[in-house]
Amino acid sequence: MAPLEFAARKQAPEADPHYRVPPHNIEAEQALLGAILVNNEALYRVSDFLEPKHFLEAIHQQIYELASSLIRAGKVATPVTLKTFLPADADIAGLNVNQYLARLAAEATTVINAADYGRTVYELAIRRDLIRIGEDMVNVAFDAPVDLAPQSQIEDAERRLYELAETGRYEGGFQPFSRALTTAVDMAANAFMRDGKLSGLATGLRDLDAKMGGLQHSDLIIIAGRPGMGKTSLATNIAYNIAEAYTSEIQADGHAKAVNGGIVAFFSLEMSAEQLATRIVAERTGIPSSVIRRGGINEADFEKIKDVSIQLQNLPFFVDESGGLSIAQLAARARRLKRQRGLDCIVIDYIQLLSGSGKRSDNRVQEVTEITTGLKALAKELNVPVVALSQLSRQVENREDKRPQLSDLRESGSIEQDADVVMFVYREEYYLANREPRPGTEGYAKWMTDMAAVHGKAEVIIGKQRHGPTGTVELQFDANVTRFGDLAHDRQLPESI
Numbered sequence: 001m002a003p004l005e006f007a008a009r010k011q012a013p014e015a016d017p018h019y020r021v022p023p024h025n026i027e028a029e030q031a032l033l034g035a036i037l038v039n040n041e042a043l044y045r046v047s048d049f050l051e052p053k054h055f056l057e058a059i060h061q062q063i064y065e066l067a068s069s070l071i072r073a074g075k076v077a078t079p080v081t082l083k084t085f086l087p088a089d090a091d092i093a094g095l096n097v098n099q100y101l102a103r104l105a106a107e108a109t110t111v112i113n114a115a116d117y118g119r120t121v122y123e124l125a126i127r128r129d130l131i132r133i134g135e136d137m138v139n140v141a142f143d144a145p146v147d148l149a150p151q152s153q154i155e156d157a158e159r160r161l162y163e164l165a166e167t168g169r170y171e172g173g174f175q176p177f178s179r180a181l182t183t184a185v186d187m188a189a190n191a192f193m194r195d196g197k198l199s200g201l202a203t204g205l206r207d208l209d210a211k212m213g214g215l216q217h218s219d220l221i222i223i224a225g226r227p228g229m230g231k232t233s234l235a236t237n238i239a240y241n242i243a244e245a246y247t248s249e250i251q252a253d254g255h256a257k258a259v260n261g262g263i264v265a266f267f268s269l270e271m272s273a274e275q276l277a278t279r280i281v282a283e284r285t286g287i288p289s290s291v292i293r294r295g296g297i298n299e300a301d302f303e304k305i306k307d308v309s310i311q312l313q314n315l316p317f318f319v320d321e322s323g324g325l326s327i328a329q330l331a332a333r334a335r336r337l338k339r340q341r342g343l344d345c346i347v348i349d350y351i352q353l354l355s356g357s358g359k360r361s362d363n364r365v366q367e368v369t370e371i372t373t374g375l376k377a378l379a380k381e382l383n384v385p386v387v388a389l390s391q392l393s394r395q396v397e398n399r400e401d402k403r404p405q406l407s408d409l410r411e412s413g414s415i416e417q418d419a420d421v422v423m424f425v426y427r428e429e430y431y432l433a434n435r436e437p438r439p440g441t442e443g444y445a446k447w448m449t450d451m452a453a454v455h456g457k458a459e460v461i462i463g464k465q466r467h468g469p470t471g472t473v474e475l476q477f478d479a480n481v482t483r484f485g486d487l488a489h490d491r492q493l494p495e496s497i
Contacts, residue, residue, distance in 0.1 A: 022056075022127075022128045022131055023124045023127045023128060023131075024056040024124055024128070025120055025121065025124055026056065026057065028117045028120040028121050028124075029055050029056065029057060029060045029117075029121055030060075030104055030107075031108065031113070031117050032046065032114055032117040032118055032121060033060060033063050033064060033067070033104050034104040034105055034106075034107060034108025035108050035113070035114045035117070036064075036067050036077065036114070037067065037077060037078055037079060037082070037101065037104055037105040037108065038105050038108045040067075040071050040076060040077055041340075042114035043067065043068060043071050043077075044336060044339050044340060045114045045115040045118065046114060046115060046117075046118030046119075046122075047068065047339065048335060049118070049119075049122055050064075050118045050121060050122050052064050052065040052068075053125070054121055054122050054125035055121060055125075056124075056125075056128075059086075059090070059092050059100075062086060063082065063086075063101070063104075066082055066085050066086070067082065070082070078105070079098070079101035079102050079104070079105050082101055083097050083098055083101055086101075126164065129164050130164070133157065133160050133161060133164070137153070137157050140153055141153065198213050198214035199213045199214060199216065200212070200213055200214030200215045200216040200217065200219075200385065201214050201215040201217075201242050201261070201262055201344065201345055201385060202214050202241070202242070202245060202260070202261070203215060203238045203241060203242070204237070204238065204240075204241025204242070204244075204245065205237075205238070205241075205473075205475060205484060205485070205486060206486045207473045207474070207475070207486060207487070208460060208473050208475070211462060211468065211469065211471065211473050212421065212462070212465065212468060213467070213468060215238075215242075215345065215385035215387065216385060216420070216467060217383050217384060217385060218379045218380045218383050218384070218385070219379060219385050219386070219420040219421060219466075219467075220372070220375050220376045220379050220385075220386050220388065220418055220419050220420050220421075221385055221386065221387045221388070221419065221420065221421040221422075221423070222351075222388055222389075222390050222409075222415055222419040222421065222422045222423065223235055223387060223388070223389050223390070223423050223424075223425065224389070224390040224391070224392050224404065224408075224409055224422065224423070224424050224425070225392060225404065225424055225425035225426065226391075226392050226396055226397070226402075226404070227391075228427075228430050229425040229426060229427055229430065229458075230425050230427060230458060230477060230479075230482065230484070231350075231389050231425045232270070232271070232349055232350075232389065233279070233477075233482035233483070233484060234425055234460070234484050235347050235349060235387055235389055236266075236276065236279055236280065236283075236347075236482070237283065237483060237484045238347075238387065239264045239266050239317065239345065239347045239387075240280055240283070240315075240317065241261075242261050242262050242264050242344070242345050243261060243262070243263070243264045243315045243316050243317040244261065244315065245260050245261030245262075246258060246260065246261035246262055246263065246316050246344075247259045247260045247261060248342075256342060258342070258344050261344075262316070262343075262344025262345050262384075263316040263317075263318070263337075263341060263342045263343050263344050263345075264316065264317050264318065264344065264345045264346075264347065265318050265320065265333075265334055265337050265343055265345070265346045265347070266317065266318065266319045266320070266347045266349070267320050267322075267325065267330060267333075267346070267347065267348045267349065268319055268320065268321050268349050269321075269322075269323055269324075269325060269348070269349060269350065269353035269354065270349055270350065270353060271321070271349070272321050273319040273321040276319055276321075277312075277319075278292055278293065279482055280312065281305055281308055281309065281312070282481045282482065283481050283482060283483040284308045284311075284312070285301070285304045285305055285308050285481075286304075286481055287301050287304065287305065287481070288480045288481055289481070289482070292305070316341070316342075318337060318341070320333060323353070324353075324355060325353075325354060325355070326354065326355045326356065327354055327355070327356060327370065327371045327374035327375070328374070330348070330354065330378075331374060331378045331381075334346055334378060334382060335381075335382065338382055338384075343382060343384055344384055345384055345385050345386075345387065346378070346379075346382075346384055346385070346386045346387065347387045347388075347389075348375070348386070348387070348388040348389065349389045350388065350389035350390060350391065351368065351371060351372070351375075351388050351389065351390045351391075351415070352368075352390065352391050354371050355367065355371075356370045356371060365414070368414055368415065369414035371414075372388075372414045372415050372417075372418040372419070373414065373418055375388055375418070376418045376419075376420075390409060390415055392404055392408045392409060392424075393408050393409070395408060396408050402426070402431055403424070403426050403459070403461060404424035404426060404461065404463070405424075405463065406422060406463045406464060408424075409422070416464065419464060420464075420465070420466045420467070421462065421464060421465050421466070422462070422463045422464040422465075423460050423461065423462050423463070424460070424461040424463055425458060425459075425460060426458070426459045426460075426461055427454075427457070427458045427459070427477060428454040428457070428459075429451065429454045429455055429456070429457065432447070432450055432451055432454060433451070435447070456476055456477060456478065456479075457474060457475070457476065457477065457487065458474070458475045458476070458477040458484065459472050459473070459474055459475070460472070460473045460474075460475060474487045475487055476488075
């Protein structure tokens with residue numbers, strides 16, 4: 001777009017060669033606004049950090065603020081919808097409102113560059129703020145009244161610089177205790193009204209929910225286990241149960257809020273989205289995924305798969321199968337999903353496949369510390385539970401009792417410290433099956449008895465829980481379809497006739 005001659009560009013007295021115009025880029029502002037008007041999705045690439053005040057021109061501030069309000073309300077922001085909110089007789093560099101909005105849209109560049117233009121506008125705004133602070137410091141220092149101590153000016157400059165440094169961060173700073181108290185009471189009221197009387201998101205597993213009160217908002221929950229224990233299956237089952245239970249209601253501001261269940265983001269760093277989908281289909285149909293993959297199904301099985309697939313079409317379950325994600329990339333994608341679709345739970349399979357924000361460090365413990373700290377910060381920022389899977393070290397295999405402990409977590413220091421809940425998945429059946437004696441030997445009958453006692457059972461060992469008790473929860477596990485379920489206790493079995 002050819003630059004328009006705005007008044008801001010004519011402020012410098014031509015006679016004064018020492019006058020410097022504050023840094024700005026009108027073309028970047030115009031290009032960004034044009035991209036938003038052409039494709040409203042462009043707003044979500046910059047709305048995290050860009051505010052109306054960051055634009056130099058007042059008309060650009062108005063256009064950005066109006067477009068943001070319309071888009072967040074679920075409406076479309078175009079030159080046609082915006083013009084009714086702007087003064088029709090305004091003169092914008094020789095153009096009226098209709099002409100100027102049409103020109104912005106007509107000469108817009110691609111949405112791909114929106115984030116770059118947004119960063120340019122933002123960085124120039126920060127520089128202008130720095131210049132203002134610097135100018136004020138110089139002017140006050142030159143013309144300071146007698147009763148103004150230099151220390152007072154230093155403190156004022158420090159305060160303003162700190163406020164500028166905090167720009168763009170999500171909510172921070174102190175808040176009255178009364179506000180925190182209100183939030184706590186609201187949480188209790190919502191738990192009372194919610195199905196299951198849980199304060200957090202229901203996992204769909206009765207005994208686990210009873211122990212934890214559901215998955216709590218802003219918690220980092222670690223599910224750890226050795227290979228073959230079923231930690232991915234447990235995470236998948238929980239994620240599916242949350243998505244399946246999702247119901248919402250529209251709030252006064254037009255946004256949907258989850259009443260039960262929630263919208264799930266599943267970062268599958270190990271499995272492809274197709275493998276994850278096959279697992280869920282197998283779990284719901286009762287047909288083993290190995291049978292589905294090799295095509296060993298009959299017509300009735302196919303009908304089952306088809307019916308389940310139709311039911312799963314509209315599930316609020318989003319999968320990201322990108323490998324080698326950094327913690328910064330994962331956080332950015334989660335924020336974008338929260339803005340665009342909503343988000344109530346994040347699942348990550350698994351921590352050791354994430355990388356830090358910089359180059360891969362030789363010190364893996366330090367890198368995992370950055371990852372777990374970032375995950376906890378993300379859980380607080382988005383106010384959702386983050387369920388992250390973790391591997392266990394091989395030292396478990398060297399013990400007689402192979403039930404995991406907190407010290408078995410790989411790079412355990414930061415994981416144990418940052419996590420609000422640490423759960424271990426343990427299946428005695430897995431280890432017993434690998435120790436099968438030869439049939440007919442003396443120990444075979446005992447092995448058969450032991451196998452019968454643990455067949456189809458799994459233990460979820462809660463090794464750490466900030467808000468509740470630790471202990472063990474027994475679950476049912478069907479290895480053929482990788483499905484966890486509630487274990488029928490003796491007192492819950494139907495009476496025998």
